[in-house]
Amino acid sequence: MKMIPDAVVPLERCEVECVEPEKAASVRERLPGEAVSQELAETFRVLADAGRVRLILALLEGGELCVCDLAAVTGLSQTACSHNLRLLRAGRIVRYRRSGRNVFYTLDDAHIRLLLDVGLQHLGHEGPRRSTGNRND
Amino acid sequence: MKMIPDAVVPLERCEVECVEPEKAASVRERLPGEAVSQELAETFRVLADAGRVRLILALLEGGELCVCDLAAVTGLSQTACSHNLRLLRAGRIVRYRRSGRNVFYTLDDAHIRLLLDVGLQHLGHEGPRRSTGNRND
DNA sequence: CTGTTATCTTCACATCTATGAAGATGATTC
DNA sequence: GAATCATCTTCATAGATGTGAAGATAACAG
Numbered sequence: 001m002k003m004i005p006d007a008v009v010p011l012e013r014c015e016v017e018c019v020e021p022e023k024a025a026s027v028r029e030r031l032p033g034e035a036v037s038q039e040l041a042e043t044f045r046v047l048a049d050a051g052r053v054r055l056i057l058a059l060l061e062g063g064e065l066c067v068c069d070l071a072a073v074t075g076l077s078q079t080a081c082s083h084n085l086r087l088l089r090a091g092r093i094v095r096y097r098r099s100g101r102n103v104f105y106t107l108d109d110a111h112i113r114l115l116l117d118v119g120l121q122h123l124g125h126e127g128p129r130r131s132t133g134n135r136n137d
Numbered sequence: 138m139k140m141i142p143d144a145v146v147p148l149e150r151c152e153v154e155c156v157e158p159e160k161a162a163s164v165r166e167r168l169p170g171e172a173v174s175q176e177l178a179e180t181f182r183v184l185a186d187a188g189r190v191r192l193i194l195a196l197l198e199g200g201e202l203c204v205c206d207l208a209a210v211t212g213l214s215q216t217a218c219s220h221n222l223r224l225l226r227a228g229r230i231v232r233y234r235r236s237g238r239n240v241f242y243t244l245d246d247a248h249i250r251l252l253l254d255v256g257l258q259h260l261g262h263e264g265p266r267r268s269t270g271n272r273n274d
Numbered sequence: 275c276t277g278t279t280a281t282c283t284t285c286a287c288a289t290c291t292a293t294g295a296a297g298a299t300g301a302t303t304c
Numbered sequence: 305g306a307a308t309c310a311t312c313t314t315c316a317t318a319g320a321t322g323t324g325a326a327g328a329t330a331a332c333a334g
Contacts, residue, residue, distance in 0.1 A: 020202070028195075031194055036260075037188075065160070066156045081311095083292075092259075101300080122248040122249075219282055220283095278333080279330100283329090289320100294317095296313100304306085
């Protein structure tokens with residue numbers, strides 16, 4: 001026996017929490033602003049390409065390399081290197097220095113090694129195990 | 138899309154190093170295989186979206202939240218949450234648990250907090266400053 | 275069983291991304 | 305000055321990505 005004729009139920013619930021409103025509100029308050037998430041995502045997006053990862057790994061190993069050497073090391077074309085290095089520059093991950101006709105790149109940020117190592121740990125590849133002999137930290 | 142992972146790639150392309158052939162060869166030998174770079178990039182790609190970053194931050198703060206609460210906290214639609222949570226699941230970043238009609242998500246990996254913190258440090262936002270009090274690792 | 279709620283999946287599409295080709299820029303040598 | 309080399313930029317385009325709409329699934333209430 002029901003006569004409730006599908007009375008329009010107020011949709012004040014679609015926008016609110018379902019299960020734990022208090023907790024949700026508390027968490028939402030503590031979350032950083034949209035801009036921070038956006039910036040973080042953009043940082044990770046720069047690292048979200050195998051070619052750029054190889055460029056970074058090459059610079060981690062080699063310290064300083066010019067574009068054509070980076071191309072040879074990573075297997076990327078020179079053009080692809082240039083494109084990708086530009087993104088890395090924009091993300092303040094690499095720094096460059098002209099020397100005659102060549103442009104030499106180095107890593108600009110000490111955090112990058114840590115980021116890659118933690119990423120490798122996440123994958124189970126045992127990140128912090130690279131003892132190249134010339135750098136240890 | 139691209140080339141096969143660390144198979145036997147007949148890479149006799151432009152091996153014409155320009156400036157420091159010895160160094161380049163040495164660095165190339167020490168680089169991990171293509172597959173590792175690819176996996177690393179894919180891991181970072183999962184983090185390369187503001188919505189997913191917000192989901193992770195929410196779980197870092199809240200510990201365990203159901204989908205609708207996550208939607209309310211992050212500001213994403215429920216559908217977008219579901220899509221993004223699937224990617225996070227595929228990347229083994231979150232774990233889920235059914236409880237009645239709800240599905241509760243938690244972070245599945247201790248490295249994620251560190252990744253985000255290092256990313257924030259890179260941005261100059263001072264990452265490791267969150268003491269929620271209920272979790273210590 | 276039927277209906278409702280929470281979540282997931284499939285499809286579709288607008289947007290974004292990666293990269294080669296071709297030309298521009300900057301540095302060096304003649 | 306011209307020629308050459310290393311690198312960068314612009315443009316074009318195939319392919320990847322994010323997300324809403326709509327339907328499917330699962331769990332519960334009655």
